[in-house]
Every structure is written in structure tokens, then in C-alpha cells.
Amino acid sequence: MIKLGFIAKCKQSGCPWSITLRWIKDVNCWRVTTFTNTHDGCFWVWEDPTVMASRLAKRWKKDIRGNSKWTLSEFRERVATDDHFHITSKVAYKAMTMARASIDGELEDYFRTFWNYYLEIQRSNPNTTSIVKMSEYVEEGGKKRFLRWYICWEACRNGFQHCRKIIGVDGFHLRSKYGGYLLTATSMDPNDGIFPIAYAMVEGIEVAAESEVTFIFDKKKGLIPAFNVVIPNVVHRFCVRHLYANLKVVGFHAKAIKETLWAAARTTTVNSFKDELRKMKELDINAFEWLENKQPSEWSCSHFTCSALCDILVNNTRGSEWSRPICPNIVKKIAVEEKFAGGYIPLQCDLNLFEVKNCHTGEQHQVGLGKKTCSCRKWDLSGIPFKHAICAIWMKRHNVLDYVNSYYSIENYLKVYRWSIKPMAGPNEWPQTHRETPPEYKAKPGRPKKLRLRGADETKGKIKSQLMGSI
Known part of the structure; x- marks a missing residue:
């Protein structure tokens, strides 16, 4: 019978570190027979020619997914810091390429199972509104590309009937190969918490009395015309944080102007609102004229209607004892x-x-x-x-x-919160369909941007700290 064994020793001359392994056929595993876990007189070796790009891609896949704009030098530095060895630019490039290809492949797999998920929602939550819109262009074989998806769960729709009639509309970019936006519509529950209503809202929200609902958003292009067409009778409010961002874009950066703007937004009477505008006029006549063109009913509490029972000024609200009758x-x-x-x-x-x-x-x-x-x-x-x-x-x-x-x-x-989203089965039990319709991928011209686009109200560049230096 042939005995299989393995001995590993430290390459540094005179170092006693070693380990001996022997293959045990009966239990189908390796057994450590001797192990000397002591290094003496040797130093750390940063270069390891046995490191393979495939293993690095598997090891760092999650980190690369969360840092899609990593450069080669940033990736190599992170590997050296965490794993304590150096890799060449060629190995780093190959590992990042393999990891990103795997991530994109997973995304395509998700789109392949999307229609199965869509059918499972209809089966388990039949009263949920789920609408998929496909592109008008028909490809070979009669297939159409995925364009957008709107979903409003039955539990969210029913729960919203008991929330205050204020709806915040917001959205953010999806960081993936296909890009796009995720749009959200949220309200506020009786305890001042965020209550989700719908995702990817593209065709409006059904409400019992449109004239009693107030929408607050950041005045993105296209939102106002969409509201005027779909639900024209609702009240609009604009996020004051984004209003100040627009004020900075046109050149008004003074802190006193910012404080006066927020003071005018928080006032609850018309006279106090006029007092704050008078202060703005004394600070900067141009800023006053720019602000005077904005309807106060859209951004100041002094002109808000009382039907919404809500005096929030931004569209991204924050989210005990329960023995009393009030939250x-x-x-x-x-x-x-x-x-x-x-x-x-x-x-x-x-x-x-x-x-x-x-x-x-x-x-x-x-x-x-x-x-x-x-x-x-x-x-x-x-x-x-x-x-x-x-x-x-x-x-x-x-x-x-x-x-x-x-x-x-x-x-x-x-x-x-009386209603709940009904539980769904796992992916293996979803209704099967063979529709594969990922969105059309359009590579953007030019070099990919490393940093996200900052808002006008965000600090740009490095922040100086007197104690710790640059942050």
C-alpha cells in the first residue's frame, strides 16, 4: 500500500517552522502528524508567485462589487494591507476583470429569473399591483427588452390609507452594468416613521381623494409635468434642502443667506415669513429676487395647507413605551x-x-x-x-x-401595520418561464468616472481638520 504524505518547511535558512501531513484513506482526509509553529530569524515575504488571479477574484468579489470604481493601484494597496502580499499589475487587472465579469453574469442571471419572481408575486400576493413595461423595439425571435417595473404591495397600499396624506418622492442611481434609477414613494406613519408606498413609480399612485394629498420632492426635471398629467389636483411641496442647493448653484454661498432661507421656511405665519424675507433682502438683493420668484406655498410652512398634518421640509425623513394612547x-x-x-x-x-x-x-x-x-x-x-x-x-x-x-x-x-406582505417560496419553487429580457446595455462614452456626482449642497474636496489634518 502506498502512503501519501506532505511536508512543508519555511524557506528561510535556519527557521524551524514545519508541518507534516499524512493522507488517511479510511476517512478520506489529511491528518497533521507533526507541527512546529515557530519562526526564528526569518522575515515576511511580500512576493508570492503562487497567487492566482482566479483565487483573488473569488476572495475579493464582494469588495469589488461595493467599490465599482476601484483603480488597479487602489486594489493592489488593499490586497497588500489585508492579505500581506504584493501582486503585479497584470495579476490585479486579471483578477478585477474576472470578478466584474462574474458580477455582471450574476446580474444577467437575476434578470433571467425576474419573470419567475414576477409570477411568484402574483401567486402569493394576488392583490399586489405589479406592472412591467417592455421596450417598443422587437428583437429577433419576437423578444422585447425590459424597460421598467412598478410595484405597490397590497399591505403598503392599504396601510397608506391610515397615514397622513403626505408623499415623499425620491430616487437614486443603480450602480450596475445596466445603470438606471430606483424611484421610491414614501409617507409617514403615526409615529413619524417612514412608511413605504411604492417602488419605481412611473404611472402615479391611486389615492382616494387626490385634492387632499400632498407630494414633496426635489423638483427634478420631468416630475412636475408628470404630476400635471397623471394627478393634476394634488398639492406640491419642494424639498428646502434642494432649494438651497439650487440657490448655491446660482452663486449665493453665504452662511447668513442659508440661515435666513431656513428660518423663512420654518416660519408658520405670513408676517414672520415676510420678516425673514426682509432680512434676506438686506443681506443680498439678488438672492431675495431669486427667492421671490418661488411660490412660498411650495417651500414655507407659513403658506402650507393644513390637510396633510405634516410640516416637514425635506423629502428624506428619518426613521419606547407604548402604554399611552399616542405614539x-x-x-x-x-x-x-x-x-x-x-x-x-x-x-x-x-x-x-x-x-x-x-x-x-x-x-x-x-x-x-x-x-x-x-x-x-x-x-x-x-x-x-x-x-x-x-x-x-x-x-x-x-x-x-x-x-x-x-x-x-x-x-x-x-x-x-395591520396588513402584511404574504410570504413567498424560494427561487426553486417559483413558477418557471423562459423569458430572458435584461435591459439593453449602452456603454457610456469616455473614461468611467471614479467619484459620484456630488450635490450642490455637499462639500467638495478635502475637509480640513485642525487636530487630525485632511480627512
Whole structure:
């Protein structure tokens, strides 16, 4: 019987490191018989001619997927840092090419199974709206290319009926061989969390009463004409962060202008809005004239309608105890306002009307508990009583939470998440189809960009830190 064995030793002269392996036929494996795990008088060898590009591609595939703009030098430096050996430019290029080819091949495999997934959605969630649009061009064999896909799950559609009537529309680039965008439509649940409505919205959203819905977005080209055609009667709001970005693009970069713009956006009364615009005019007459051409009803709380019960100014919102009737995040907001309510003195005019005055500044507002209104309009806009209203409620010795709009109740929160997306089977059990329709790949001219396009409101270049240097 032939015995198979293997002995490995350190190549450095005089180093005792070695390992001996012997093949055990009965159990079909290698057994370590001796192992001296000590290096003495040797140094690290950075060059390893046995490293194969195929193994590197497999080892670094996930990292290359997440860093699609890596250069050869960046990849070689990362390999040297993490794996402690150097590779040549030729090996690095071959490894990255193999990894990217594998990634693109996986993407094509995903598109091959897309129609199986589409049929599985129809089987497991039959009331979900899932629409696929194909290209008009017909290829050989009668096949059409995949163009876009819209999906609105039944659970999301039903849950949105109990959310506030505000919809944020946003999108971002898909970093893949085929490119494209992922569009999203989201709302806000009773606990001020993000609630998804639909993905890749291309044909609008069905709502019960279009005139009561408010859309907030970043004024991308094509959105406004699309809204005017599909759902023309809705209210539009523009993201103030993107409004300031456009203001910077036309040349107004001063910090004072930025602060005044946001102050004007946050004001809840027309008079205070005019005061902030007056400050803007004193700072820069050109910036004032540029801003004056924008409809205040689209970006300032002072001109917002109260039907949405939401005073957010951006289209990418952020996402406890549940023993009270109101959602915990709303209770936290009220707790903050209660700290400021102590600085006001209420004067009761009749059963539900109050005159509230600040002890130090002389600020004065009218509060109507019956209609749940305040002359500062914060209560009207959000449905949550603020400091002026809280002061009046305390005088009546009532519970502040009883005056919060029912949209924020835990009962309504449970209605939002009452429905669920039905579970689906695994890919092996999906309905089978032989339609293979990946999007048409169009290589862009010129050298690929290494960095993403920064927004006008983002800092460009390196940020200097006094303690740590360049970041």
C-alpha cells in the first residue's frame, strides 16, 4: 500500500517552522502528524508567485462589487494591507476583470429569473399591483427588452390609507452594468416613521381623494409635468434642502443667506415669513429676487395647507413605551414643548378661547381648544399642540394627549401595520418561464468616472481638520 504524505518547511535558512501531513484513506482526509509553529530569524515575504488571479477574484468579489470604481493601484494597496502580499499589475487587472465579469453574469442571471419572481408575486400576493413595461423595439425571435417595473404591495397600499396624506418622492442611481434609477414613494406613519408606498413609480399612485394629498420632492426635471398629467389636483411641496442647493448653484454661498432661507421656511405665519424675507433682502438683493420668484406655498410652512398634518421640509425623513394612547415619538415632541409652555400666561376669554402671552418677550397668540387651532399655525399644520396650546390646556386641567390629532394614535398606528406582505417560496419553487429580457446595455462614452456626482449642497474636496489634518 502506498502512503501519501506532505511536508512543508519555511524557506528561510535556519527557521524551524514545519508541518507534516499524512493522507488517511479510511476517512478520506489529511491528518497533521507533526507541527512546529515557530519562526526564528526569518522575515515576511511580500512576493508570492503562487497567487492566482482566479483565487483573488473569488476572495475579493464582494469588495469589488461595493467599490465599482476601484483603480488597479487602489486594489493592489488593499490586497497588500489585508492579505500581506504584493501582486503585479497584470495579476490585479486579471483578477478585477474576472470578478466584474462574474458580477455582471450574476446580474444577467437575476434578470433571467425576474419573470419567475414576477409570477411568484402574483401567486402569493394576488392583490399586489405589479406592472412591467417592455421596450417598443422587437428583437429577433419576437423578444422585447425590459424597460421598467412598478410595484405597490397590497399591505403598503392599504396601510397608506391610515397615514397622513403626505408623499415623499425620491430616487437614486443603480450602480450596475445596466445603470438606471430606483424611484421610491414614501409617507409617514403615526409615529413619524417612514412608511413605504411604492417602488419605481412611473404611472402615479391611486389615492382616494387626490385634492387632499400632498407630494414633496426635489423638483427634478420631468416630475412636475408628470404630476400635471397623471394627478393634476394634488398639492406640491419642494424639498428646502434642494432649494438651497439650487440657490448655491446660482452663486449665493453665504452662511447668513442659508440661515435666513431656513428660518423663512420654518416660519408658520405670513408676517414672520415676510420678516425673514426682509432680512434676506438686506443681506443680498439678488438672492431675495431669486427667492421671490418661488411660490412660498411650495417651500414655507407659513403658506402650507393644513390637510396633510405634516410640516416637514425635506423629502428624506428619518426613521419606547407604548402604554399611552399616542405614539411615543409624538409624546417626546410634546414633552419638549411642555418645557417652554411654562414661560407663558394664559387668559381665558370664553369656554374654549384663550389669549396666551409670553412673560418675558410679550409674544401673544390666540388659542382655540374647540377647533384645535393656534394663531402661530403650528397646531394647525401638524395636529400636535405646541407650547401656546399646552399652556391653555393646562389651565383647563385637561390631558394634553387628548388634544392630539387621531392620526397619531396607537390605534391608528396598528391600522397602518395591520396588513402584511404574504410570504413567498424560494427561487426553486417559483413558477418557471423562459423569458430572458435584461435591459439593453449602452456603454457610456469616455473614461468611467471614479467619484459620484456630488450635490450642490455637499462639500467638495478635502475637509480640513485642525487636530487630525485632511480627512
